[in-house]
Amino acid sequence: MRRYYTIRDLADMFDITPRTLRHYEDVGLLKPVRRGARRLYNERDRVRVQLILRGRRLGFSLPEIAEMLDLYDADPTEITQLREVLRRGDEKLRQVEAQIAELQALHDELIATRNRLQRVLDAKLKPRQPKGCDD
Amino acid sequence: MRRYYTIRDLADMFDITPRTLRHYEDVGLLKPVRRGARRLYNERDRVRVQLILRGRRLGFSLPEIAEMLDLYDADPTEITQLREVLRRGDEKLRQVEAQIAELQALHDELIATRNRLQRVLDAKLKPRQPKGCDD
DNA sequence: TCCCCCGTTGACGCGCACGTAATTTTTCAG
DNA sequence: CTGAAAAATTACGTGCGCGTCAACGGGGGA
Numbered sequence: 001m002r003r004y005y006t007i008r009d010l011a012d013m014f015d016i017t018p019r020t021l022r023h024y025e026d027v028g029l030l031k032p033v034r035r036g037a038r039r040l041y042n043e044r045d046r047v048r049v050q051l052i053l054r055g056r057r058l059g060f061s062l063p064e065i066a067e068m069l070d071l072y073d074a075d076p077t078e079i080t081q082l083r084e085v086l087r088r089g090d091e092k093l094r095q096v097e098a099q100i101a102e103l104q105a106l107h108d109e110l111i112a113t114r115n116r117l118q119r120v121l122d123a124k125l126k127p128r129q130p131k132g133c134d135d
Numbered sequence: 136m137r138r139y140y141t142i143r144d145l146a147d148m149f150d151i152t153p154r155t156l157r158h159y160e161d162v163g164l165l166k167p168v169r170r171g172a173r174r175l176y177n178e179r180d181r182v183r184v185q186l187i188l189r190g191r192r193l194g195f196s197l198p199e200i201a202e203m204l205d206l207y208d209a210d211p212t213e214i215t216q217l218r219e220v221l222r223r224g225d226e227k228l229r230q231v232e233a234q235i236a237e238l239q240a241l242h243d244e245l246i247a248t249r250n251r252l253q254r255v256l257d258a259k260l261k262p263r264q265p266k267g268c269d270d
Numbered sequence: 271t272c273c274c275c276c277g278t279t280g281a282c283g284c285g286c287a288c289g290t291a292a293t294t295t296t297t298c299a300g
Numbered sequence: 301c302t303g304a305a306a307a308a309t310t311a312c313g314t315g316c317g318c319g320t321c322a323a324c325g326g327g328g329g330a
Binding site for chain 2: 316318320325326327
C-alpha cells in the first residue's frame with residue numbers, strides 16, 4: 001500500500017510546478033527518496049506539501065514554515081531539545097493567535113463597511129424620505 | 136486642530152523607514168500633501184499606514200491592500216460603481232473568512248502538537264510506570 | 271547670514287520565491 | 301535496443317517590497 005508520487009503527480013495535484021517542489025527541497029522542506037535520479041514522494045511528503053502551501057497562503061515565509069513543520073516531527077528522545085521545541089511552539093502559537101485576532105478585526109471592519117455601503121445604496125434606490133427635503 | 140506629521144514622525148511612530156512611506160506613495164497607497172517639497176501626512180494618512188502595515192502582517196500584497204482601502208472611501212454617488220465595490224468587498228470578505236478558517240485549523244494543530252509533546256515530556260520526567268516494564 | 275541637517279529624488283541593489291530556457295540524463299514502452 | 305518523453309541539472313531572469321547610496325535642495329536655529 002506504500003503509494004509513491006512522481007514530481008508531476010504532486011505538481012498536478014496541488015496546481016504548482018515541479019520547479020516549486022525542487023525549490024522546497026533546495027531549502028530543506030522536503031527530502032523525497034530517489035529511485036535512480038528520480039524523486040519519489042510518499043504520503044508524508046504529500047501532507048507536508050499541503051501544509052507548506054497553506055502556510056504560504058497565510059503569509060508565512062518558507063523558513064517560518066520550516067520551523068512549524070519541525071514541531072510536528074521533533075525528536076522525542078532528547079529532553080532539552082524537546083523543551084526547546086515546546087518553547088518555540090508556544091511562541092508560534094501566540095503569533096498565530098495574534099494573527100487570528102488581527103484577521104478578525106479586519107473581518108469586522110469589512111462587515112461594517114459592507115453594511116454602510118449597503119445602506120447608502122438602499123437609500124439611493126428607494127428614496128421615500130430623502131433627507132434635505134423638508135423645505 | 137489639524138495635526139500634521141512629517142515623514143520621520145510617521146516612520147518613528149510605526150518603526151518603519153521613510154523609504155517605506157515613499158514606496159507606499161509610489162504605488163498609490165498614500166497621497167500626502169506637500170508644503171514645498173516636503174510631505175505632510177494628516178490623521179487619515181496615519182490610519183491608512185496603520186491599516187497597510189496590518190495588511191502586510193496578515194500576508195496581503197500591496198495591491199491587495201489597495202483594494203481593501205478603496206472599499207473604505209468609495210465614491211457614494213455612482214450607483215454602478217457602488218455595486219461593483221460591494222461585490223469586490225464581498226469577495227474579499229469571503230477570502231478573509233477562508234483565511235480565518237485555515238488559520239484556525241493551523242492553530243488547532245499547533246495546540247494538539249503542543250499537548251502531544253507535553254505528554255511525551257511529562258512521561259520522561261516522572262516515569263512511574265514506563266511501558267515495556269511488565270516482564 | 272551661514273551652516274547644517276532633514277527631506278527629496280533618482281538609481282541601483284538585494285533577498286525571497288520561484289519562472290524559464292538550455293542542456294543533459296534517465297527511464298521506459300515497443 | 302532504441303527512440304522519445306519525462307525528469308534532472310544548471311544558470312540566469314523576474315516581480316515584489318523595500319534597502320542603500322549619491323547628489324541635491326531648502327529652511328531654520330545660532
